[in-house]
Amino acid sequence: MTPGNGPDSAPEVTPEPGQGTLMTSATTEDRVKTPASQSLPKDKLVDMLYQMMLIRRFEERTMQAYQQAHIGGFCHIYIGQEATAVGTVAALLDDDPIITAYRDHGHALARGMHPNYCMAEMYGKITGCAKGKGGSMHMFDKAHHMYGGHAIVGGQCPLGVGLAFATQYEKKNNVTVCFFGDGAINQGAFHEAMNLAAIWNLPIIFVVENNGYSMGTAIQRGTAAANDLGAKAKAYGMRYAECDGMDVLDTYNTFKREGDLSRGSTSSALGLEQSGGGPCFINAKTYRYQGHSMSDPQKYRSKDEVSEKKEKDCISTMVSHLIDNKLATQDQIDELDKKAKQVSRDAIKYAEQSPDLPKSEMFTDIYSQPYGPPFVKGALPKMITDNNSGD
Amino acid sequence: MQTIQYREAIREAMQEEMRLDDRVFLMGEEVAQYNGAYKISQGMLDEFGPRRVVDSPISETGFSGLGVGAAMYGLRPIIEFMSWSFCLVAADQIINNAPKMLYMSGGQFGCPAVFRGNNGAGGQLGSTHSWCVESMFASVPGLKLAIPSTPRDAKGLLKTAIRDDDPVFNLESERMLGLGARGDKDxxxxxxxxxxxxxxxxxxxxxxxxxxxxxxxxxxxxxxxxAGRPVHFALDAAEELEKEGIDCEVIDPRTYRPLDIDTIVKSVRKTNYCVVVDQSWPFASVGSEIAAQVYEHAMDDLDNKVIRVNNDDIPAPYNRTLEQEMLPNTRKIVEAVRAVTYNA
Incomplete structure (x- = not known):
């Protein structure tokens, strides 16, 4: 853990002059002149800041709980990338499906999962979002249309295509957002998913949360033409956009624009009237401050690089924006941070106090239509036991 | 009753369920415009249109994963593999994502999808196209695995599979698609x-x-x-053994997961002898599992050891004679029955 970034350290939300200018990074030529976020009500902007603060504080607590061995397995921290999940989700409808990889706590919280259930899941408690059966890498929340964190790199891309296929099949006015890391773009599953989405004009946005490293491998070492990811989209005849994934407003604007183009797309290849802009590939350029997982010594990158990236921190940038535009005061912002810390502390408390996953849950949720006793070695089928009793 | 082919029985099952439930759709290679590589889905595009009978590109990871995602959303996909041999490139989707989703999501997202296609050696297709996947997949909790051997079972089991809320692997056989056809010697x-x-x-x-x-x-x-195609080898063997005065009972489990061990054990208790036939390789096969369960449940009722008849432990050869010899064929079953009942 980076010194000074602990759960009880001072919030890094002091506004810095000169920050907060929106990146103009989208490559589409017809980019709208007025960013969508300018029409956002103050409350929504403040809420976006709060969501990012909550994820940051929650993740600090997650790291602490992991180090105290309350959380097991692999645990991937979202700190640094908060703007990507928050900006994206803010641009969606409540019932737009989202699906992501294993660095999924941020997406779950941004989508509306209660922090208590998220933390309890990592503690392996019955009160967790998946009853403690999924863990850190498998955050599912049906009520909030969060179709999971998925732990095999790239494996969720075809699932995202399935969600988009389903909304098109049901003639719904939705767009699916499928998140993955830059490591996934070297997987076959990603390319097959892109191809299917393109041939069937599916309403889906593929988002690479490009933090520059697939575990310890810099993107240039693993991905051909890494400085031109737009070529991947072009190969499938798909729209491409870039956003500053560390700027929540730029992320919002990009997803609002592209999401509206993709939303409700239909395909004549599937017997419907061709409509909508179809799929889009968005490169959200971001950076993770922590290691790949909690067990990563981070020898592949310099401390200077990390500090440099932290200078354009997504929370600081948003704070500047709100204060510069007189949309919030420093006092209000301090209050928000206090609240985020409290909610995160409460989540820990909730998780700690929740009952453990009982053994009786071991054999549930394997089948939705169970077909008899679980397969236990030595256990006899009923018929045999009955016959034996007379022997 | 109607004398239809196995392929027609599969088609009927899909058609009937698709007429009942708009959420059911068929996707796979050549299922629509080509009318099915094996003519299973012949006429279905005309009846249901391109929204529900969908030609996919050769992209098993993509379209089987699409099936899982669509099923999570609430649709009921039928994903056709031209051959189960081709599903191996989609292993992550069908054995990681499909059967574990319900458990990993704490019961929130199931996967009511059917994956179906030809299983086992075809006609001299060589080893990569001759996979029998039952032994590989039947050990995975969360999925169900059906392996019909007759047109009746093919229709009845597939209709159950489509209605089931869990992922079902339906293992058909290229060699059986013409079963029941006029002109078929049997x-x-x-x-x-x-x-x-x-x-x-x-x-x-x-x-x-x-x-x-x-x-x-x-x-x-x-x-x-x-189960599956070897049922017919077993029936042929039974016919031959009848001439020697051996009266065989042929039990077809029809689904390996769930497995009806009760009926098998009941039969063994009556006959006291057991031969298990299965078309996959012998090591850690479904046949080995059944043999083990027979021992666990009916050890004292056996008058001899259980003998397994499997595919030989080799990659499938192209050569026709060798390919036929590799299968758990009638000759091998006859010999196994003679060997196991020698002390009767």
Whole structure:
């Protein structure tokens, strides 16, 4: 853990002059002149800041709980990338499906999962979002249309295509957002998913949360033409956009624009009237401050690089924006941070106090239509036991 | 009863369920415009249109994963693999994502999808195209695995599979698709009422429950357990052994997961002898599992060891003679039954 970034350290939300200018990074030529976020009500902007603060504080607590061995397995921290999940989700409808990889706590919280259930899941408690059966890498929340964190790199891309296929099949006015890391773009599953989405004009946005490293491998070492990811989209005849994934407003604007183009797309290849802009590939350029997982010594990158990236921190940038535009005061912002810390502390408390996953849950949720006793070695089928009793 | 082919029975099952439920769709390579690489889905594009009968590119990871995602959303996909041999490139989707989703999501997202296609050696296709996947997949909790051997079972089990809320692997066989066809040398066998499925008019609720074995031929001297194509090898063997005075009971589990061990054990308790036939390789096979369970449940009722008849432990050869020899064929079953009942 980076010194000074602990759960009880001072919030890094002091506004810095000169920050907060929106990146103009989208490559589409017809980019709208007025960013969508300018029409956002103050409350929504403040809420976006709060969501990012909550994820940051929650993740600090997650790291602490992991180090105290309350959380097991692999645990991937979202700190640094908060703007990507928050900006994206803010641009969606409540019932737009989202699906992501294993660095999924941020997406779950941004989508509306209660922090208590998220933390309890990592503690392996019955009160967790998946009853403690999924863990850190498998955050599912049906009520909030969060179709999971998925732990095999790239494996969720075809699932995202399935969600988009389903909304098109049901003639719904939705767009699916499928998140993955830059490591996934070297997987076959990603390319097959892109191809299917393109041939069937599916309403889906593929988002690479490009933090520059697939575990310890810099993107240039693993991905051909890494400085031109737009070529991947072009190969499938798909729209491409870039956003500053560390700027929540730029992320919002990009997803609002592209999401509206993709939303409700239909395909004549599937017997419907061709409509909508179809799929889009968005490169959200971001950076993770922590290691790949909690067990990563981070020898592949310099401390200077990390500090440099932290200078354009997504929370600081948003704070500047709100204060510069007189949309919030420093006092209000301090209050928000206090609240985020409290909610995160409460989540820990909730998780700690929740009952453990009982053994009786071991054999549930394997089948939705169970077909008899679980397969236990030595256990006899009923018929045999009955016959034996007379022997 | 209708004397339809195995392929027609599969088609009927899909058509009937698609007429009942708009959420059901068929996706796979060449299923629509080509009318099915094996003509299973012939005419379905005309009836249901391109929204529900969808030609996918050769992209198994993509379209099987699409099926899982669509099923999570609430649709009921039927994903056709031209051959189960081709599903191996989609392993992550079908054995990681499909069967574990319900558990990993704490019961929130199931996967009511059917994956189906040809399983086992075709006609001299070489080793990569000759996979029998039952032994590889039957050990995975969360999925169900059906392996029909007759047109009746093919229709009844597939209808159950489509209605099931869990992922079902339906293992068909290229060599059986023509079963029941006019001109088939064994046609007489398939016009028996018990082997032909009813039409929708005759029985609109016809389904066959999973986990219920079928006694394909009753007998008193020895139990032969076989599913899928080897059922026919076993029946041929039983015919031959009858001439030697050995009365075989042929039990077809029809689904390996769930497995109706009760019916198998009941039969073994009656005959006291057991031969298990299965078309996959012998090591850690479904046949080995059944043999183990027979020992666990009926050790004291056995008058001899259980003998397994498997595919030989080799990659499938192209050469026709060798390919036939590799299978758990009639000759091997006859020899196994003779060996196991020698002390009767």
């Amino acid at each position: 046609f007489s066998r398939y016009i028996k009422d018990t082997w032909a499925p009813p039409t929708n008019k005759q029985d609109e609720d016809f389904t066959i429950p999973f986990g219920v074995a079928d006694i394909k031929k009753p007998g008193k001297d020895v139990t032969i357990v076989a």
